[in-house]
Amino acid sequence: MFPVAALAASSWSIDNPWLRWLRWLRWLRWLLVIVAGGLDGASLGFAQSMVLRSSPLRVPVRGWTLATGVAASSAWSIGMLPSTLNDSGHAVDFGRPLWAGTIVGALILLLSIPVAQWIVLRRVLRRAWRWIPVNVAAWMVGLTFTLLPGPFVDEQTTAGVMVVAFVVGGICMAATVATCTGLWLRRELGQELRIESKKRVSLRESGLNA
Numbered sequence: 001m002f003p004v005a006a007l008a009a010s011s012w013s014i015d016n017p018w019l020r021w022l023r024w025l026r027w028l029r030w031l032l033v034i035v036a037g038g039l040d041g042a043s044l045g046f047a048q049s050m051v052l053r054s055s056p057l058r059v060p061v062r063g064w065t066l067a068t069g070v071a072a073s074s075a076w077s078i079g080m081l082p083s084t085l086n087d088s089g090h091a092v093d094f095g096r097p098l099w100a101g102t103i104v105g106a107l108i109l110l111l112s113i114p115v116a117q118w119i120v121l122r123r124v125l126r127r128a129w130r131w132i133p134v135n136v137a138a139w140m141v142g143l144t145f146t147l148l149p150g151p152f153v154d155e156q157t158t159a160g161v162m163v164v165a166f167v168v169g170g171i172c173m174a175a176t177v178a179t180c181t182g183l184w185l186r187r188e189l190g191q192e193l194r195i196e197s198k199k200r201v202s203l204r205e206s207g208l209n210a
Contacts, residue, residue: 034077041072041113056189063120071116075109110136126192130184138180145172 045068049061114135122128149165157165 030077030080033080034073037076038069038073041075042066042069044068044072045117052185055185056193057124057185059120059124064117067116067120068113071112075112078105078109081105110139125188127188130188131181134184135177135181138177141180142173142176145169145176 042065045065046061048068049059049064052059052064053061111132114132117135118128118131121131125131146166146169149162149169152165
């Protein structure tokens with residue numbers, strides 16, 4: 001939400017024919033979107049931490065929120081870099097070996113948030129490393145809903161239809177990611193409780209035998 005608002009708010013300077021020669025405005029927009037992406041990630045992290053604190057898995061709110069915000073800023077900085085370079089007059093030729101860097105950048109985008117959250121999650125959950133591949137898979141599926149309206153909209157599409165299409169796609173993406181990661185966490189917490197229960201029974205039996 002915040003990055004889209006930042007892009008919309010700064011678009012006037014990019015599209016204004018009187019200001020197109022000010023190429024540094026493209027980098028100013030890049031910085032603005034990075035900050036907005038951090039706010040977006042921090043909002044996501046805070047909401048997740050509030051939900052998790054109502055469960056047996058009590059992640060630290062400040063740490064989880066900060067990690068998610070910083071990771072989101074990093075992801076947006078990478079994601080916006082190619083278009084910013086193009087807009088500022090430095091054409092990016094994807095026909096060259098740059099495709100390798102593109103793949104690396106895409107991997108960093110997918111791994112940024114789950115890896116940052118794993119650093120916090122590993123303190124309170126066994127096998128927390130599984131959070132990373134589960135998140136990557138969830139985001140890969142969820143992002144398809146965000147991209148889905150693309151082939152069906154063009155310059156002839158009205159603003160209202162375009163907004164509705166991408167808002168619905170965003171909601172479907174968020175619901176997909178939340179459902180996949182939530183089900184995994186529920187399963188992991190169930191296993192954690194069973195392990196703890198077995199340990200308590202074993203200790204009780206050891207005490208009785210002694």
